[in-house]
Amino acid sequence: AQKVTQAQTEISVVEKEDVTLDCVYETRDTTYYLFWYKQPPSGELVFLIRRNSFDEQNEISGRYSWNFQKSTSSFNFTITASQVVDSAVYFCARTMYSGGGADGLTFGKGTHLIIQP
Amino acid sequence: AAGVIQSPRHLIKEKRETATLKCYPIPRHDTVYWYQQGPGQDPQFLISFYEKMQSDKGSIPDRFSAQQFSDYHSELNMSSLELGDSALYFCASSYRDEQYFGPGTRLTVT
Numbered sequence: 001a002q003k004v005t006q007a008q009t010e011i012s013v014v015e016k017e018d019v020t021l022d023c024v025y026e027t028r029d030t031t032y033y034l035f036w037y038k039q040p041p042s043g044e045l046v047f048l049i050r051r052n053s054f055d056e057q058n059e060i061s062g063r064y065s066w067n068f069q070k071s072t073s074s075f076n077f078t079i080t081a082s083q084v085v086d087s088a089v090y091f092c093a094r095t096m097y098s099g100g101g102a103d104g105l106t107f108g109k110g111t112h113l114i115i116q117p
Numbered sequence: 118a119a120g121v122i123q124s125p126r127h128l129i130k131e132k133r134e135t136a137t138l139k140c141y142p143i144p145r146h147d148t149v150y151w152y153q154q155g156p157g158q159d160p161q162f163l164i165s166f167y168e169k170m171q172s173d174k175g176s177i178p179d180r181f182s183a184q185q186f187s188d189y190h191s192e193l194n195m196s197s198l199e200l201g202d203s204a205l206y207f208c209a210s211s212y213r214d215e216q217y218f219g220p221g222t223r224l225t226v227t
Binding site: 095 | 149215219221
């Protein structure tokens with residue numbers, strides 16, 4: 001399977017700081033999809049974003065932004081002005097193959113983000 | 118908005134018993150996925166169904182089987198349970214690739 005690497009196992013910042021979570025992925029496909037999910041202590045997996053490999057536009061949603069760099073196979077996630085409620089494990093994932101149909105996801109190991117008040 | 122429904126939310130079984138987990142996808146979603154997440158681990162893809170046909174297979178043990186029914190709900194059947202099967206089992210559904218996850222079923226095998 002093509003790997004997803006989240007090198008930061010844990011990040012701790014003080015509230016209101018900006019924080020970037022890194023994600024690097026392997027790919028042998030021209031077409032694929034990338035995702036970020038949030039897993040708070042309650043355990044559910046919350047969908048944050050999906051990006052397809054043909055769309056390299058960066059995206060901003062409120063305090064969240066994503067930087068997709070196909071040349072470096074990276075899909076980084078930045079939280080601006082972090083809040084305590086952002087504390088969670090964040091997973092980066094990609095479709096196992098080219099996406100479409102019912103392609104399962106391969107996840108990174110996750111980054112545990114701790115926002116201290 | 119409607120979400121993915123999973124039942125039961127918690128299940129305790131003994132070794133060698135059988136368990137059945139159910140998943141009800143978001144209305145109009147035609148694809149269902151099953152994932153297993155061990156403690157402190159990332160979710161691992163088990164199996165998926167598209168329009169009631171098995172589509173993709175991941176690291177699903179032979180002791181596990183699944184199907185998707187005519188109303189699009191899905192069931193994961195797990196037999197000869199082992200201690201290592203203790204995990205959070207997620208179902209996800211999608212329409213065109215955006216996978217939305219249910220709250221999970223926490224299975225404990227004693």
